[in-house]
Amino acid sequence: MPAPFTFVRLQYHSGDWDGVDERMPTNLLHSLIQYTKVPVTSKEKVVALDSPELFNYPFCYLSGHRLVQFSAQEKKNFTQYVRNGGFVFVDDCNHDxxxxxxxxxxEQMRQCFGAGALKKIPKTHPVYSSFFTFKDGPPPTSFELNGWGDDLVHDYLKGIEINGRLGVLYSNKDYGCEWDYDFRNKRFLAEDNTKFGVNILIYALTA
Structure with a gap:
């Protein structure tokens, strides 16, 4: 039996890593249970970016509103983790x-991987068809549609690929807050907006 999937949130020394989207991980874990056969651990796990424990998990989530400035060890771990095949989903809670x-x-990504490493990914990228199909690329969020942040609807995500595989997926769309609600309230939605979250997790585990 495969080890249960663990949703790992990255703790970093700068910023406000712990002040965002507290219910989102449970919501996405519920969606994995609902739509897939992936075994899961029921609660998220917080792992320090500068800890060697990071390398025990295939998926990590990093988010916040404020400054991101990695320490030397955090920068080393982030770079090595991605180059070794790990996947980091990064979400800008400012939508800006x-x-x-x-x-x-x-800027941290430039320092870790070089100028130009973080690029827009095409709408044909496998992350948009890894489980559900999103022909138009990343689905919009209510924060974009309501004019929050930079008042733009971003029709793209960015990423860093290592040897043809996406290792960092970066969003300015504020998916973390979009999915930050009690999973039992999904029944009131016309369409489950966490389906793209399922795609991200399945891509991270299978690509």
């Missing part, structure tokens, strides 16, 4: 491509 989180995180 010119905001502090976005500018500082993108």
């Amino acid at each position: 491509i010119d905001g502090l989180f976005a500018r500082s995180f993108e």
Whole structure:
């Protein structure tokens, strides 16, 4: 039997990693149970980015609103984790491509992987068809449609590929807050908006 999937949230020394989307992991784990046969651990696990424990898990989530400035060990671990085949989903809770989180995180990626490593990914990328199909690329969030943040609907996500595989998936769409609700309330939605979250997790586990 495969080991149960664990939703890992990354703790980093700067910013506000622990002040965002507290219910989102449970919501996505419920969706995995609902739609797939992937065994899961029922609660998220917080792992420090500068800890060697990071390398025990295939998927990690990093988010926040504020400055992202990795320590030397955090930078080393992040780079090695991705180059070794790990997957990090990064979500900008500001929904603002010119905001502090976005500018500082993108600078960290430049320092870790080089200028130009973080690129827009095409709508034909396998992450949009790894389980459910999203022909138009990343689905919009209510925060975009309601004019939150930079008041733009971003029709793309960015990523860093290592040897043809996506190792970092980066969103300015604020999916974390979009999915931050009690999973029992999904029954009131016309369409389950966590389905793209399932795609992200399945891609991370199978690509």
